[in-house]
Amino acid sequence: xxxxxxxxxxxxxxxxxxxxxxxxxxxxxxxxxxxxxxxxxxxxxxxxxxxxxxxxxxxxxxxxxxxxxxxxxxxxxxxxxxxxxxxxxxxxxxxxxxxxxxxxxxxxxxxxxxxxxxxxxxxxxxxxxxxxxxxxxxxxxxxxxxxxxxxxxxxxxxxxxxxxxxxxxxxxxxxxxxxxxxxxxxxxxxxxxxxxxxxxxxxxxxxxxxxxxxxxxxxxxxxxxxxxxxxxxxxxxxxxxxxxxxxxxxxxxxxxxxxxxxxxxxxxxxxxxxxxxxxxxxxxxxxxxxxxxxxxxxxxxxxxxxxxxxxxxxxxxxxxxxxxxxxxxxxxx
Numbered sequence: 427x428x429x430x431x432x433x434x435x436x437x438x439x440x441x442x443x444x445x446x447x448x449x450x451x452x453x454x455x456x457x458x459x460x461x462x463x464x465x466x467x468x469x470x471x472x473x474x475x476x477x478x479x480x481x482x483x484x485x486x487x488x489x490x491x492x493x494x495x496x497x498x499x500x501x502x503x504x505x506x507x508x509x510x511x512x513x514x515x516x517x518x519x520x521x522x523x524x525x526x527x528x529x530x531x532x533x534x535x536x537x538x539x540x541x542x543x544x545x546x547x548x549x550x551x552x553x554x555x556x557x558x559x560x561x562x563x564x565x566x567x568x569x570x571x572x573x574x575x576x577x578x579x580x581x582x583x584x585x586x587x588x589x590x591x592x593x594x595x596x597x598x599x600x601x602x603x604x605x606x607x608x609x610x611x612x613x614x615x616x617x618x619x620x621x622x623x624x625x626x627x628x629x630x631x632x633x634x635x636x637x638x639x640x641x642x643x644x645x646x647x648x649x650x651x652x653x654x655x656x657x658x659x660x661x662x663x664x665x666x667x668x669x670x671x672x673x674x675x676x677x678x679x680x681x682x683x684x685x686x687x688x689x690x691x692x693x694x695x696x697x698x699x700x701x702x703x704x705x706x707x708x709x710x711x712x713x714x715x716x717x718x719x720x721x722x723x724x725x726x727x728x729x730x731x732x733x734x735x736x737x738x739x740x741x742x743x744x745x746x747x748x749x750x751x752x753x754x755x756x757x758x759x
Contacts (some may be wrong), residue, residue: 614634
């Protein structure tokens with residue numbers, strides 16, 4: 427875990443910078459070490475602190491979080507304690523929480539308590555999953571007001587409305603990984619761009635020649651346009667439409683397939699590449715058939731007369747019990 431080691435008299439200045447660009451790791455506390463202060467930062471932001479020492483914290487001090495379970499168990503009958511949510515996510519200044527049907531009559535209490543804990547947040551929405559291929563959120567307001575927010579992450583701004591589009595906080599590491607591995611002057615095709623989940627960090631932190639950001643959902647596309655302006659990037663070419671029909675052919679050095687149910691689009695991704703290139707293919711896969719994503723890529727390449735070399739196969743996060751979200755980095759030639 428990285429931290430910036432700065433002299434005490436520069437600590438406030440550097441802390442403000444880390445806060446402003448979204449680099450500060452809020453899960454850890456700032457600690458003192460003699461005449462120096464260690465300010466915890468997220469991976470990928472080291473280059474913003476040139477002139478200061480970047481250290482690896484061996485014994486980080488974590489911020490103590492209010493335990494929502496301990497608070498709610500005083501307000502909810504004992505027989506329902508097993509159903510009390512212990513986790514939730516914060517997107518911008520909005521909280522999203524999953525609440526089982528058993529606690530339907532307590533949903534507003536849960537919402538009010540979450541707002542009490544997180545005073546900077548303005549609303550709590552009940553997360554009831556996603557609907558359809560466009561993955562439209564199914565949500566319900568249970569406390570506060572407002573659904574539109576600006577989420578800050580890795581020095582990028584993402585404007586969205588939680589009623590219209592989803593935002594996966596758990597994919598933060600993968601978004602930043604993409605920004606680090608895109609080479610200078612590359613052409614990237616982002617086949618399922620959403621509001622700019624991958625396109626924006628790549629445009630902000632890397633130096634691609636251009637990024638074709640394709641999105642089929644008009645609501646997501648509208649926020650993609652806003653986020654391009656918010657982040658002041660000029661190398662993203664937004665395209666509204668179905669990537670099966672509007673993806674540019676033979677232009678890309680790299681193709682991002684960030685939708686976890688997109689194996690039928692693999693031939694299109696291969697067609698986007700120049701003679702060779704890299705495809706980052708995401709899939710939700712049961713652990714029992716963990717090699718399925720690789721087999722799907724190999725089969726698609728074989729049918730199109732291409733060869734493939736797997737460069738990387740990694741877990742992004744847990745999707746559901748026994749099912750994981752993975753990404754395959756495949757070199758196609």
